Amino acid sequence: MKKHNFSAGPCILPQEVFGKASEAVLDLDRSGLSILEISHRSKAFVDILEEARGLALELLNLQDKGYQALFLQGGASLQFYMSALNMLEKKGAYLDTGSWSAKAIKEARLLGEVDVLGSSSDKNYNYIPKDYKVPSDVDYFHCTSNNTIFGTQIKDFPKSDVPVVCDMSSDIFSRDIDFSYFDIIYAGAQKNMGPAGATLVVVKEDVLGKVSRKLPTMLDYQTHIKKDSSFNTPPVYAVYVSLLTLRWLKENGGISAIQEQNEKKAKLMYSEIDINPLFDGFAAKEDRSTMNATFTLNKPELKETFEQMLADAGINGLNGHRSVGGYRASMYNALPLDSVQLLVEIMDELETKA
Amino acid sequence: MKKHNFSAGPCILPQEVFGKASEAVLDLDRSGLSILEISHRSKAFVDILEEARGLALELLNLQDKGYQALFLQGGASLQFYMSALNMLEKKGAYLDTGSWSAKAIKEARLLGEVDVLGSSSDKNYNYIPKDYKVPSDVDYFHCTSNNTIFGTQIKDFPKSDVPVVCDMSSDIFSRDIDFSYFDIIYAGAQKNMGPAGATLVVVKEDVLGKVSRKLPTMLDYQTHIKKDSSFNTPPVYAVYVSLLTLRWLKENGGISAIQEQNEKKAKLMYSEIDINPLFDGFAAKEDRSTMNATFTLNKPELKETFEQMLADAGINGLNGHRSVGGYRASMYNALPLDSVQLLVEIMDELETKA
Numbered sequence: 001m002k003k004h005n006f007s008a009g010p011c012i013l014p015q016e017v018f019g020k021a022s023e024a025v026l027d028l029d030r031s032g033l034s035i036l037e038i039s040h041r042s043k044a045f046v047d048i049l050e051e052a053r054g055l056a057l058e059l060l061n062l063q064d065k066g067y068q069a070l071f072l073q074g075g076a077s078l079q080f081y082m083s084a085l086n087m088l089e090k091k092g093a094y095l096d097t098g099s100w101s102a103k104a105i106k107e108a109r110l111l112g113e114v115d116v117l118g119s120s121s122d123k124n125y126n127y128i129p130k131d132y133k134v135p136s137d138v139d140y141f142h143c144t145s146n147n148t149i150f151g152t153q154i155k156d157f158p159k160s161d162v163p164v165v166c167d168m169s170s171d172i173f174s175r176d177i178d179f180s181y182f183d184i185i186y187a188g189a190q191k192n193m194g195p196a197g198a199t200l201v202v203v204k205e206d207v208l209g210k211v212s213r214k215l216p217t218m219l220d221y222q223t224h225i226k227k228d229s230s231f232n233t234p235p236v237y238a239v240y241v242s243l244l245t246l247r248w249l250k251e252n253g254g255i256s257a258i259q260e261q262n263e264k265k266a267k268l269m270y271s272e273i274d275i276n277p278l279f280d281g282f283a284a285k286e287d288r289s290t291m292n293a294t295f296t297l298n299k300p301e302l303k304e305t306f307e308q309m310l311a312d313a314g315i316n317g318l319n320g321h322r323s324v325g326g327y328r329a330s331m332y333n334a335l336p337l338d339s340v341q342l343l344v345e346i347m348d349e350l351e352t353k354a
Numbered sequence: 355m356k357k358h359n360f361s362a363g364p365c366i367l368p369q370e371v372f373g374k375a376s377e378a379v380l381d382l383d384r385s386g387l388s389i390l391e392i393s394h395r396s397k398a399f400v401d402i403l404e405e406a407r408g409l410a411l412e413l414l415n416l417q418d419k420g421y422q423a424l425f426l427q428g429g430a431s432l433q434f435y436m437s438a439l440n441m442l443e444k445k446g447a448y449l450d451t452g453s454w455s456a457k458a459i460k461e462a463r464l465l466g467e468v469d470v471l472g473s474s475s476d477k478n479y480n481y482i483p484k485d486y487k488v489p490s491d492v493d494y495f496h497c498t499s500n501n502t503i504f505g506t507q508i509k510d511f512p513k514s515d516v517p518v519v520c521d522m523s524s525d526i527f528s529r530d531i532d533f534s535y536f537d538i539i540y541a542g543a544q545k546n547m548g549p550a551g552a553t554l555v556v557v558k559e560d561v562l563g564k565v566s567r568k569l570p571t572m573l574d575y576q577t578h579i580k581k582d583s584s585f586n587t588p589p590v591y592a593v594y595v596s597l598l599t600l601r602w603l604k605e606n607g608g609i610s611a612i613q614e615q616n617e618k619k620a621k622l623m624y625s626e627i628d629i630n631p632l633f634d635g636f637a638a639k640e641d642r643s644t645m646n647a648t649f650t651l652n653k654p655e656l657k658e659t660f661e662q663m664l665a666d667a668g669i670n671g672l673n674g675h676r677s678v679g680g681y682r683a684s685m686y687n688a689l690p691l692d693s694v695q696l697l698v699e700i701m702d703e704l705e706t707k708a
Contacts, residue, residue, distance in 0.1 A: 033357055080572075195390040235427070
C-alpha cells in the first residue's frame with residue numbers, strides 16, 4: 001500500500017529520488033561501482049559534491065555573492081556549538097523560539113555572553129516573539145526560522161546591523177525569501193534536502209576569522225572552505241541523495257514554484273483545522289508554519305477511531321512531539337498535495353462520526 | 355564489466371550488502387517506506403541501531419564488559435579532537451605513525467600537553483616505532499592501529515597502565531586481537547564497516563567523566579551514551595548499511611574467519627611484491643599492513659603499460675597516496691581473494707614484458 005508520509009524528519013523525499021538513489025547503490029552512472037564504494041577523491045564524487053554545492057547556492061540565489069556551501073556532518077546539534085565557536089567573541093544575541101533555539105543558546109553560553117532578545121517559552125513556544133530589537137553591540141544574531149516541534153515559523157526577520165546566523169533545518173528551500181539577509185545558514189539535510197547524515201552550511205566568507213580563539217580543525221568553517229568541503233571524507237551517499245533532491249527541486253521550478261505548492265498544502269490543512277470543531281490548532285495563527293501543522297483532537301474518545309482511520313489510509317508519522325502532544329502534519333517539499341487532501345478528508349469524515 | 359575495487363576508503367563492501375542496501379532505499383523490509391524517509395525514532399530504525407550497536411560489541415568480543423558502541427558523525431578527524439576533549443586533563447601520550455596520528459597530536463595540543471613517545475616521520479612513516487614505553491603519569495595513550503597511507507600496522511601493542519585510545523579506522527574488524535586492551539576505539543565506517551558518514555566509537559564507560567572542563571553537548575561521549583546513540587538524528591542510512599556489513603561478517607564466521615582470509619590475501623600480495631623484481635615494497639617487512647600494501651614500480655618506462663593492463667582488467671583504486679607515490683592495494687574485508695589473484699597475475703605478466 002502507498003504510504004502518505006507526514007514524518008517530521010527524516011521525512012519523505014521525491015519518489016524519483018528514491019528510484020535513482022536505489023540504482024546508484026548498485027551501479028553509479030554505469031561505472032560498474034556502487035556509490036557506496038567509490039573514493040571521495042574520485043572524479044565521479046568530486047563532480048557530485050561540486051554540483052551539489054553550486055546548486056544549493058543557485059537555488060538560494062546566493063551565487064557570486066561571497067557565500068560558500070559546505071556539506072558537513074553532525075546535524076544542527078553540532079552547528080549550535082560550531083557556529084558560536086566561529087562567531088562569538090564576546091556576546092551573541094539569540095531569539096528563543098523553541099527547543100532547538102534553547103539548545104543553541106546553551107552551547108553558546110559555553111563560549112561567552114548570550115543576550116536572549118525574546119522568548120516564547122512562557123506559552124510553550126506557540127508563537128514567535130516580535131517585540132525586540134537586534135542590538136548593534138553583539139557579534140551576531142541567531143534565530144531558528146522554523147520550529148518543527150511547535151509548528152511556528154518566522155515570517156519577517158528583524159533588521160540587523162550584525163551578522164545573522166540562522167538554523168534553517170526545517171524550512172530551507174521551502175520559501176522564497178532574501179537569503180542574502182543571512183550570513184550563516186545551517187540545516188540538517190533530513191527535511192527538504194535529503195536523508196539524514198549531511199548538514200548544509202551556507203556561509204558568507206567575510207564574517208569568518210574574527211574570533212581570537214584557536215579553533216579545532218574540524219570545527220573551523222575555514223578548514224572546510226579551503227578544502228572545498230572535502231577536508232575529510234564527506235558523507236558521500238547523503239551528499240549524493242541531496243544532489244538528486246536539489247536537482248528535482250530545480251527541474252520543478254525551484255523555490256518559488258515549491259513555495260506555491262507548500263502554501264496550497266498549508267492552506268488546505270489549516271482551513272480544516274480551523275473549520276473542523278474536533279480539532280484545535282496549537283500555534284498562533286499569524287506564526288503558523290507552512291512546514292509543520294500542529295493540532296490536537298478535542299474529543300479524546302475519538303482518538304482511537306481517528307488513529308485507526310489514519311492507519312487504514314496509510315498515513316504515517318502524524319504523531320505530535322511529546323512536548324506538544326496531539327498531531328503534527330509535516331508537509332515538506334516532497335509531500336504531495338494529495339496526501340494532505342487525504343488527511344483532510346479523514347478529518348472531515350471523523351466529524352461526521354462525532 | 356566487473357570491477358576489482360582496491361580503493362583505500364570509501365571502499366568495496368560485500369556484494370550482497372549492496373543488493374540489500376539498494377532494496378531498502380525503495381522499500382525497507384516491505385514497510386512501504388524507504389529507509390531514507392523513516393523517522394529515526396521509529397521502531398524500525400531503533401531496532402536497526404540497537405542491533406548494530408550490539409553486533410559491533412559482539413564481534414569485538416566486548417559485550418558485558420562495560421563498553422558502549424556509538425554511531426556518531428564527523429569521521430576520525432572529529433574524533434582526534436573529541437577523544438582528547440573527553441580524556442586530556444593534563445597530558446596525553448601519542449605514538450606518531452603517520453599523517454593521521456600527526457593530525458590527532460595537533461588537535462590534542464589545543465587542549466593540553468602532548469608527549470610524543472615515538473615517531474617514524476624520519477623515514478616517511480615506513481615503519482612502526484617500537485623502542486618506547488607508555489608512561490604512567492599521562493591521562494591516556496593514543497595510537498593508530500593501521501596507517502592506510504603508508505601501509506604499516508601495529509602488530510604488538512605496548513603495555514599500558516593508562517587508558518588506551520586507538521584510531522582503528524582502517525583495520526577494525528579485520529583481525530582477532532584482544533579489544534579489551536583498548537578503552538576508546540574509534541573508526542570511520544568507510545573501510546571495513548560500511549559507507550562513509552558514520553563513525554563507530556567504542557568506549558569503556560568508566561574512563562569517562564574525569565576531565566574538569568565543561569564539554570559541548572555534542573562532543574561529550576556521555577551525551578551519546580545516555581541517549582543510546584540517538585541524542586540527535588543519527589546518520590540513518592550509514593548505520594543501516596553498517597549493520598548489513600556487520601551481519602555479513604558474523605554470518606561468515608566473524609573476525610577470526612575474516613582474519614584468515616585477510617592473511618591469505620596479504621601473503622599473496624606481499625609475496626609478489628618481494629619476488630617480482632619490478633616492484634619494491636614501501637613499508638618495513640615486520641610492520642606490513644594486512645589491509646594496505648604499498649609498493650612502487652622501479653621501471654618508470656613500464657608505468658603506462660602497467661596502468662593500461664590494470665584498467666583493462668577492471669582494477670580500480672590502486673593509485674598510491676601522493677605522500678608515498680606508486681601503488682597501494684587496499685585489501686579490506688570485502689575484497690575477494692580473486693581480486694588479489696588477478697592483480698598478482700598482472701604484475702607477473704608485466705615482468706614477462708620487461
